[in-house]
Amino acid sequence: MKKLLVASLLCLTATSAFAELSKDEVKRLSEAGAILSELRNTPDKGIPEDLFEKAQCVIVIPNMKKAAFVVGGEYGSGVMSCRTQGWSAPVFMQLAKGSWGLQIGAEETDLVLLVMNRRGLDKLLEDKVSLGADASVAGGPVGRTGAAATDAQMHAEMLSYSRSQGVFAGIDLSGGVLHADKDADARAYGPAVSARDVAMGAAHVKTPAEAAPFLDGLRRTDVRATTGTKP
Secondary structure, three states, X not given: OHHHHHHHHHHHHHXXXXXXXXXXXXXXXXXXXXXXXXXXXXOOOOOOHHHHHHXXXXXXXXXXXXEOOOOOXXXXXXXXXXXXXXXXXXXXXXXXXXXXXXXXXXXXXXXXXXXXXXXXXXXXXXXXXXXOOOEOXXXXXXXXXXXXXXXXXXXXXXXXXEEEOOEEEEOOOOOOEEEEOHHHHHHHHOOOOOHHHHHOOXXXXXXXXXXXHHHHHHHHHHHHHHHOOXX
């Protein structure tokens, strides 16, 4: 009985108490929220509202950088939230690949990915996913609506966008490797909580207070996409 009680307490600690997020992780959440705010302010030059409304999950990777330790490549860290009863607590994510060629020689750029269906989400929640191979990805259309989207874009499991110097554009991230940042997720939620638990809105997952800017950005963008109102 005593061993059972100890085990239960350890399990409770792992799921309801978590370590403090690092400054980098707090910064990720804040910058992701700022990127979504800018999306709200550029409806004619940003992600189409109807595509955003259909997205199962949204991933924001601020400041994707050219990485010296990845020869000729880029590397970035960000956050993802998925639609459950509302938007889920954020899953911390990482993306790396060989060079895409950042916009107009920029040293860094922001990325936004829309996961368009449950199949894409299920693949994403595996250990890691190779974009374009394990999951189809296409540079997304830009504008107030997705009416001009090509057939490839409409059937892609993920749509991807970049922002450099305030300008949003579709970008093909094929060849990238996207996966959950297990260390950051463990700090946020405890080692017993999986990325799937977080993305699916499991009852034992407690949303960090630091996630407020990111989730607020999603909710406001969601309201605009659904109602057609200006922010």
